[in-house]
Amino acid sequence: MEMHISLDRKSRVPLAEQIQLALAERIRSGLYQAGDPLPSVRELSRAIRVSLMTAVLAYEKLEATGYAYRHHGKGTFVRIPSSEKDEILKNINQKNSYDWQLAIPDYLGRSMFRHVGAVNRKDVKYPLHRIKLHTEELLPIQHFQRALQQASSDRSSIGDYAPAAGDEALRIKLASLFQHKSSALTASELLITTGTQQAIDLVARTFLGPGDLVAVESPTYPGALDAFRSRGVTLIPIPTDHTGMRLDILQQLCDIHPPKMIYTLPTGQNPTGSVMSIHKRQTLLEIAQSYNTLIVEDDPWEELYFEDLPPRSLFSLDRSGHVIYMKGFSKTIAPGLRLSVIAARGSVYQRLLHAKAVTDLSTPLFNQRILLHLLEQNMNEHYYKVRGQLKKRRDEIHQLLKRHAPSVWTWTLPTAGPFFWLTSTVGVNTDALFVEAESQGVLFFPGSFFYSGNSESSSLRIGFATLPESQIHEAILTLCQLLHNIDSN
Amino acid sequence: MEMHISLDRKSRVPLAEQIQLALAERIRSGLYQAGDPLPSVRELSRAIRVSLMTAVLAYEKLEATGYAYRHHGKGTFVRIPSSEKDEILKNINQKNSYDWQLAIPDYLGRSMFRHVGAVNRKDVKYPLHRIKLHTEELLPIQHFQRALQQASSDRSSIGDYAPAAGDEALRIKLASLFQHKSSALTASELLITTGTQQAIDLVARTFLGPGDLVAVESPTYPGALDAFRSRGVTLIPIPTDHTGMRLDILQQLCDIHPPKMIYTLPTGQNPTGSVMSIHKRQTLLEIAQSYNTLIVEDDPWEELYFEDLPPRSLFSLDRSGHVIYMKGFSKTIAPGLRLSVIAARGSVYQRLLHAKAVTDLSTPLFNQRILLHLLEQNMNEHYYKVRGQLKKRRDEIHQLLKRHAPSVWTWTLPTAGPFFWLTSTVGVNTDALFVEAESQGVLFFPGSFFYSGNSESSSLRIGFATLPESQIHEAILTLCQLLHNIDSN
Structure with a gap:
């Protein structure tokens, strides 16, 4: 197994620790499987240009944290903490015709999503990890x-490709719906994508490469x-x-190292559910303008707010092409279509x-035409209805948590976006809690998924849009019971 | 405008010429627009680490070939050969609020597709550039x-996401349809993608990065x-x-520089329409195995052959995970869905x-579920019918070309895939011919699009599946007339 690991040689974090953390993250995200052979110390030192001593140290740390396993005379192998040793040994001893593939270098970072990603696991009773609307x-x-x-x-919807920018009729419709964002917006400034992830x-x-700095909410x-x-960038977490x-x-x-890009979810910040004030939006835009930094504004929850109407989007305040705006339709209208739109200007x-x-x-x-005809209907009533129902769910959960969650847990009441962010004030490791919860059919996303570092959290x-309303009471009580159990351990 | 240009400092092609070719390609592909400012000589030399003299030389060559224009005291600007000077000057003098964006470096290569990419241009009478089936x-x-x-x-098709690998029912169906390719193939070795391009x-x-060698048919x-x-690879064109x-x-x-990957279209090679024999397929696989090279087998035309049934796929011959197989369904069943499948093994x-x-x-x-239900119907009759109709079109065009094309043009009769590849034996520049043809409402893909180099061709x-059958006669005659006109110039 060869690999590319980006090392920051100027960092105060020792190289061995950087290597250990990078490997541990690839293992935690499921990219490397239990039993996969790691490169020899010599291979590793050559591949990523570190001394033999550093490579040895990195493996020792990895072993000490339970992510690797040394098999005498055969080398070092991936281990998943808490998984069975038997399984690992079985894999080590099973030589198959695909082993040569492990010598192919790849350019993967991490993909946390796949880990809990199985969307419809039958063993999950309460899918609190999900945030899509209940069908x-x-x-x-x-x-x-x-x-x-x-x-x-319309047979052309079935029988043809769309232009790269997206169906023109859909873009014209979206430009007219976005007039409140920006009155001068035209269809030629919109680009249809297969979901916001794309x-x-x-x-x-397009814009990021090794060494670039990207500021992200943390x-x-x-x-x-x-x-x-x-893309090999350096992520700068902003609290x-x-x-x-x-x-x-x-x-x-920015005064020291202006980032090339700032990624933000100003409305329904994921996972904290906060909404950025108009004043802060203006300031953020001014910062971007002063340093010629791009802002990526991700806006899936615009319509699903629970208090006041959220302030205008950053994109609507921008006059100089600093904001790349993206809005997904999976969250509010039709997950099965996987459609989003980018609004951007100039080059x-x-x-x-x-x-x-x-x-x-x-x-x-075909998907674009379905969305077009959806938007031709008036969706405001739908948004109004969903807002009401989600707010009811939110308030119920808030009450349940107040009554049943252990007192060492805190949370913020979300003002947009159907999720709560719970924090233990006594430092419970939610990665460990996740394993326990999973075995009882309750899923959530552990906090570590949402941080750019490798730290535990x-x-x-927990999301509250995916369950049927009738199950919310029981799901939250089950979760609270779990939190009580972990506290008393 | 800053840019990343990959230079091969060991190449026998001078650096200035490499820069000139890279810039010309970005301009020809439409990435840079007429009037866009190019970086100053100083900026260019700093950005891509070449001497000032090399940067000056590169711009001189670019000017000489008509792709750049110097505006005294303002710098060098992009020019599109044969476009009007007025337009360029207008752009140069128009300063707008998005100009700062040109200082953002990007990581783009080329995208030839967008150039002719407007799929449904109303000014096109004969879209011979396209190869999709007539609806x-x-x-x-x-x-x-x-x-x-x-x-x-089924409401879950509308209201939910698919797993990252794709809908399980669809993958199970495909695994059973692919039994003739590989009897041991399982659904967990299939990955659904949004079209073969993806x-x-x-x-x-995943597998390619700067410096890697990729062998491609040319x-x-x-x-x-x-x-x-x-991805910044070095492409090695194999005739x-x-x-x-x-x-x-x-x-x-391979004896000198084994490539990391070989990309091939063994059935209905695009654009030549050839089919690789079973013997050659076995040899190709042996080469890949000897050098531990990955083969990417792109197989959109498997069912649309015009002579004998094509030989077994490379994937079906492979026992050691060297072949990544991909099959699109846009070409033969439903372009509007944009669905393909990858079959691959091991890590x-x-x-x-x-x-x-x-x-x-x-x-x-939703798209995956539609495809599932399409495949549950027996599509063999459909393929049989389309093969017959396309073969009829092919034979008609072959006769028309024999009768009406100038004698200096040759072509191969395609054995799979709905396209002819025409070549002038007297070296007509088909880029120039394209401009002429476009003005008369006839589109085709000039040969230069299909080569990894920057050379004219x-x-x-020309594709023959997109027009209605009734228009083929007229379209081919119009094209032949164009070929006659260019010959007599």
Whole structure:
């Protein structure tokens, strides 16, 4: 197994520890499997240009933390902490015809998502890790069926490709819906993508490379961290409070090392559910303008707020093309279609369009036409209804947590986005808690997923849109019982 | 405008010429627009680490070939050969608020596709550049409508995401359909992607990086060249004959510099329409095994052959995980869905799966369910019918070309894939011919699109599946008239 590990040779973190952390992360994310052979110390030192001593030290640390296992005379092998030794030994001794493949270097970073990623595991009773809207209770199924009828009656939707930028009729419709964001916005400034993950990844592959600095809210959406990491950038975590990114800290960073890009979720910050004030939005934009930094504004929850209407988007305040705006439709309308739109200007738009063509030529036309016909119906009533129902769920959970969660746990009431972010004030390791919860059919995302570092976390995110409403009471009580059990251990 | 240009400092091609060619290609592909400012000589020399003299020389060459324009006291600007000077001057003098964006470095290679990429231009009378099946005459619309009914009656198709690997039911169905390829194939070795372009791009981003060698058939599919280029690899063009890649030349290359990957279209080679014999397939696989090279086998035309049944796929012959197989369904069943599947084994599969999750989480579930229900119907009759109709079109065009094309043009009769590859024996520049043809409403792909180098070409590709059958006669006669006109110039 060869690998590319980006080392920061100027960092105060010793190289051996950087290697250990990089390897541990690849193992935790499921990229390396139990029993996979690691390169020999000599190979490792040659591949990533470190001394033999550093390589030895890195493996010793990896062993000490339970992520590696030495098999005398055969080398060092991947181990998953808490998995059975038998399984590992079985794998080590099983030589197969694909072993040569492990000598092919790859360019992977991490992909935390796959770990819990199995979306419909049958052993999961309470999928609190998910945040998509419950199909029957919250998605606009009737609207969808009508839109589908219209799309399928037009044979070109079935029989043709879309242009790289996306279906023109859809882009025109979106430009008119976005008039409140920016009155001068035209269809030629919009780019349709296959979900927001693709939108983020397109931005990353177009503008980011090794050595670039990217400022991210900490904690933030793990899929964005994966996409940025895959380009070898240095992530700068900016702490958040109940109004989002700490701009005082961002400003300090910019004075020393202006980042090339700032990734933010100003409305319904994931996972904390905060909404950034208009004042902070203006300041953030001014910072970006002063340092000629790109802002990536990810806005899936615009319509799903629980208090006041959220302030205007950063994109709508921007006059100089610093903001790349992205809005997904999976969250609020139709997950099965996987559609998002990027709004951007000038050469930044042109370059994203080229990257899109190289990535997959274009997003499926049929899906775009269904979305077009969905948006031609008035969706405001749908949003209004869903807001009400989600707010009811939110308030119920808030009450349940107040009554049943151990007192050492705190949380913020989300003002947009259907998720709670719970934190233990006594430092419970939620990675360990996850294993326990999983065995009881309860899933959540451990806090470590949302941080750019490799650190353990004592937070966790639970989503409240995916379960049927009738199960929420029971799910939260089960979770609280788990929290009590871990506290008393 | 800053840029990253990969220079090969060991090459016999002078650096200035490498820079000139790289810039010209970005301009020809439409990435840089007329009037865009190029970096100053000083900036260029600093950005890509060449001497000032080399930068000056590169710009002089660029000017000499018509791709740049010096504006005294303002710098050097992009020019599109044959476009109007007025337009360029207008752009130069128009300063706008997005100009700062040109200072953002990007990591783009080329994307030839966008150039002619507007799929449904209304000014095009004969879209001979396209190769998709004509919707009413050749696509299985009735089957599609039935499949759509079934997919939309299941609400989970609409309301949920697919797993990163793709819908399990679809993968199980495909594994059973692929039994003739490989009897031991399981659903867990299949990965659903959003079209074959994404499949190729996933392979590129996972396994390729700067300095890697990739052997490609020459000419070949331009989308693959774009994806490989975007990773900074060195492309090694291997000439083709009427049976595909010249393995004697590949073997010579391997003896000196074994490539990391070989990309091939053994059935319906694009653009030449050739089919590789079973003997050559076995030899190619042996070469890959000897040098531990990955083969990427792109197989969109498996069912659309015009003579004998094509030999078994490379994937079906492979016992050691050297072949990454990809099959698109856009070409033969439903372009609007944009679906393909990758078959791969061992850790190569695992790593592609991770890359897929980072790229876009998963391909739309709804589309996958429609394809599932399409494949549950028997599609063999459809393939049989389309083969017959395409063969009829092919033979008609062959006769028309024999009768009406100037005698200095040659072509190969395709044995799979709906396209002809025409070559002028007197060296007509088909880039220039393209401009002339476009003005008369006839589109084709000039040969230069299909080569990894920057060279002009005297070949062109015409597709015969997209037009209605009734227009073929007229389209070919119009094209032949154009070829006559250019010959007499």
